[in-house]
Amino acid sequence: MTKKILFLGPAGSGKGTQSAKLAEKFGIEHLSTGDLIRGEIKSGSELGNKVKSIVEAGQLVSDDIVNEIVKAKVANLDAFILDGYPRTKGQAEFFSTVSDLDFIFDLEVDSEALIERLTGRRMCGKENDKNCKGTFHTKFNPPQAEGKCDLCGSPLYQRKDDTEEAINKRLGGYEAETGAPLNEFYGAKVSKVNANRKPDEVFADIESKLQVSV
Numbered sequence: 454m455t456k457k458i459l460f461l462g463p464a465g466s467g468k469g470t471q472s473a474k475l476a477e478k479f480g481i482e483h484l485s486t487g488d489l490i491r492g493e494i495k496s497g498s499e500l501g502n503k504v505k506s507i508v509e510a511g512q513l514v515s516d517d518i519v520n521e522i523v524k525a526k527v528a529n530l531d532a533f534i535l536d537g538y539p540r541t542k543g544q545a546e547f548f549s550t551v552s553d554l555d556f557i558f559d560l561e562v563d564s565e566a567l568i569e570r571l572t573g574r575r576m577c578g579k580e581n582d583k584n585c586k587g588t589f590h591t592k593f594n595p596p597q598a599e600g601k602c603d604l605c606g607s608p609l610y611q612r613k614d615d616t617e618e619a620i621n622k623r624l625g626g627y628e629a630e631t632g633a634p635l636n637e638f639y640g641a642k643v644s645k646v647n648a649n650r651k652p653d654e655v656f657a658d659i660e661s662k663l664q665v666s667v
C-alpha cells in the first residue's frame with residue numbers, strides 16, 4: 454500500500470501504538486519524531502552532529518531542524534506514517550511544500566477516560582534496565598499483590614507526569630499548539646477516529662477507513 458499517512462492525537466491517545474501497528478501490517482515506514490532525531494544523531498551526519506550537541510546541552514531541537522530532518526527522510530519514500538510531526542501549524546505549512554498526504558487520522562479521546570487510564574498506570578521499577586517491562590493499572594489490570602510487579606516482584610511506581618494535573622496541562626498544551634491549529638489547517642481532510650475503545654477496535658476502524666479508498 455503506497456499511502457502517506459499522518460496521525461494526530463494527544464499523548465495517551467494510542468497514536469504511537471496504532472501507527473506502529475499499521476506500519477508493520479502494511480510494510481510502510483513509521484516515522485516518529487523521536488526516532489528520526491535519534492536516527493539522525495546516530496548517522497553521524499553534519500546535521501546529526503549539530504542535533505547531538507543541542508540535545509546534549511539539554512535544549513529542545515528547533516522546529517526548523519526537525520523540518521529539515523523530516524524533509525530529508527521523506528524525499529525518497531512513496532509511503533510513510535508520520536507520528537508526532539507536524540506538531541505546529543508552522544511545521545504543517547512547511548511540510549505542505551515538501552509532500553502531500555493521503556490520509557490524516559485524528560485519534561479523539563475523552564479527557565476523563567484518558568485521565569482515568571493514565572493516573573491508574575503503574576510501571577515496574579525495573580523498567581529502565583530492560584529486564585522487565587511490567588505495566589499495570591490499578592483498575593483495569595491490577596497486579597496480584599498491591600504495588601508489586603507480577604513478573605519480577607519489584608516495587609511498582611507511578612510516572613511523575615501521570616497525575617491529573619499534569620495530564621490536563623499536557624492535553625491543554627496539545628490542543629492549543631497542535632490539535633486545534635492542525636485540524637483547522639487540514640480541514641475536511643482529517644478523518645476522526647473514536648479512540649475511546651480497545652486498541653484492536655480502533656485499529657479495525659482505521660483499516661476500514663483506509664480500505665474504502667483503495
Ligand SMILES: [Zn+2]
Nearest residue numbers: 577585602605
Ligand atoms: Zn517487573
